Amino acid sequence: MKKITLLAALFLSVASFAQIASTSFEEPAVFTVQYIDTGDPNVAHPLADNPDEPFVNWTSSGGEMGFAARYEPYDTPGDGLTDGDFVGVTDFAATVVEYTDGLQGYQISDADGNFILEFDTVDLSGTSAPGLSMDYFVTETGYEGDGTVNESGSDRLRIYVKDLTNATEIDILDTTGSDINDLGIEGAWRLGTASLLPDTTVQLVIEARMNAGAEAFYFDNIVFEAVLGVNDEDNNRFAMFPNPANDIVNISSTESGTKTVAVFDVLGKLVVNAELGGDTLDISNLNSGVYIVKITQGTATTTKKLVVR
Numbered sequence: 389m390k391k392i393t394l395l396a397a398l399f400l401s402v403a404s405f406a407q408i409a410s411t412s413f414e415e416p417a418v419f420t421v422q423y424i425d426t427g428d429p430n431v432a433h434p435l436a437d438n439p440d441e442p443f444v445n446w447t448s449s450g451g452e453m454g455f456a457a458r459y460e461p462y463d464t465p466g467d468g469l470t471d472g473d474f475v476g477v478t479d480f481a482a483t484v485v486e487y488t489d490g491l492q493g494y495q496i497s498d499a500d501g502n503f504i505l506e507f508d509t510v511d512l513s514g515t516s517a518p519g520l521s522m523d524y525f526v527t528e529t530g531y532e533g534d535g536t537v538n539e540s541g542s543d544r545l546r547i548y549v550k551d552l553t554n555a556t557e558i559d560i561l562d563t564t565g566s567d568i569n570d571l572g573i574e575g576a577w578r579l580g581t582a583s584l585l586p587d588t589t590v591q592l593v594i595e596a597r598m599n600a601g602a603e604a605f606y607f608d609n610i611v612f613e614a615v616l617g618v619n620d621e622d623n624n625r626f627a628m629f630p631n632p633a634n635d636i637v638n639i640s641s642t643e644s645g646t647k648t649v650a651v652f653d654v655l656g657k658l659v660v661n662a663e664l665g666g667d668t669l670d671i672s673n674l675n676s677g678v679y680i681v682k683i684t685q686g687t688a689t690t691t692k693k694l695v696v697r
């Protein structure tokens with residue numbers, strides 16, 4: 389599932405996307421057992437990876453982003469993760485059916501304390517309109533409390549980006565102050581987004597507090613993207629005509645080979661996703677309006693605005 393989060397920037401002009409960093413949690417091996425913390429649940433500590441248990445940490449080898457997990461007790465410490473919990477990289481999601489991208493994602497459940505997941509920092513130097521998108525799922529069950537007190541029965545999920553350059557924090561989701569049940573976010577995958585600033589260094593952080601096995605949060609498809617300049621090489625490679633169009637539009641490339649074409653409506657919803665061997669894309673199902681067309685061929689990718697009549 390590809391998502392476009394930078395529609396506002398895209399509408400300004402023809403522009404080209406680049407992925408700056410991402411993880412879909414597909415690289416780590418998976419273990420379908422519980423993770424058992426061997427540390428002291430009464431004190432804060434980094435969570436170590438254990439043999440033949442789900443990875444809670446990952447060191448990037450140049451592909452997917454790395455991440456590191458740590459545990460912080462409540463003011464009223466509980467079992468933490470010493471009682472065995474389904475956390476870390478998993479390929480199953482009991483109540484979720486499946487992850488949104490690939491087979492694997494990251495699960496945090498029954499932490500009996502605070503589970504904090506920090507991702508590798510991302511350098512946004514030289515980018516314009518950088519942003520982050522990610523998918524999250526909150527199970528449908530009876531959460532308690534409003535998350536304002538660091539104690540058992542005060543469930544909380546906060547997802548945010550730390551702007552390390554400006555010492556600010558950009559919230560993607562913060563349930564603090566509400567009973568999670570009152571937010572209408574449970575039982576379906578949700579898209580989380582953040583608009584970021586160029587020339588900053590940022591870090592995605594997830595903080596989760598819950599005290600029951602049915603209370604589970606799942607994460608997948610984390611992508612930092614930015615718009616690269618107009619009139620770049622990738623943009624010049626592709627032509628789209630006629631525009632405005634109806635019924636069909638032609639998408640040509642200066643290079644031979646299959647093209648992947650994704651069409652998004654103004655709300656960022658994917659409406660067409662096609663592999664094109666030739667140049668002709670059927671758009672007869674699209675209503676009149678403005679669309680964003682993302683064209684990919686090999687490593688080249690660009691985005692163009694299409695008007696459908």
Ligand SMILES: [Ca+2]
Nearest residue numbers: 412489490492
């Ligand atoms: Ca995945």
Ligand SMILES: [Ca+2]
Nearest residue numbers: 468498499500
């Ligand atoms: Ca636990």
Ligand SMILES: [Ca+2]
Nearest residue numbers: 531532567569
């Ligand atoms: Ca509740």
Ligand SMILES: [Ca+2]
Nearest residue numbers: 532541543599
């Ligand atoms: Ca709870």
